[in-house]
Amino acid sequence: MDTNIFMREARNVQPDLPPPHLLQWIVYKAVSSEELEDQNAPFRLSVLEALHETLTPADRILVRFILEQEIIYHEQFAGMSDSLRLCGFLLSLLARLDDVRLLWEAKITNFDTMCGFDIQLLVGAGVSATLAYLQHIQEDWAQEAKEYIEECQQAGDFDRLDQYRATMQRYFRNTV
Secondary structure, eight states: OOHHHHHHHHHHTTTSOOOHHHHTTTSOOBSOSSOOOBTTHHHHHHHHHHHHHHOOGGGHHHHHHHHHHHHHHHHTSSOOOHHHHHHHHHHHHHTOGGGHHHHHHHHTSSHHHHHHSOGGGGGTTOHHHHHHHHHTOOSHHHHHHHHHHHHHHHTTTTTTHHHHHHHHHHHHHHOO
């Protein structure tokens, strides 16, 4: 499948998810039961790269779906990839509070993602807005995320969010 064709067809059905004949190219698909490789990981990365160049709010449902697939993939092994990070970055740029839960799931998927999936990705809508949002959710995950974000805030992790975002933009333009 060509990435440009995929993107065109996927955007033709927005705001819905692409149809199954397209999703089959980006869904997590183990190479075999013995290997920890994902057959569709390279194509997912190419879609994420295309989204990075042309991201719009209408792409949100597709970015969320890809992040869900990346979480499934990363649950299978101890690792952290640029695909997961880029997906989280794109979702963070869209700055929707209702994406915080999925971004938190990505962060806590495994040891490596806990260390490597930047906490700044969870506060795309702003630190105060994110904390206020989490305050009103009476679920364990929200309390854990809120406490973690508060600790990171006290440590100064959000002091230069604009600089962080600019650095991430450059990184993904030059690396992936």
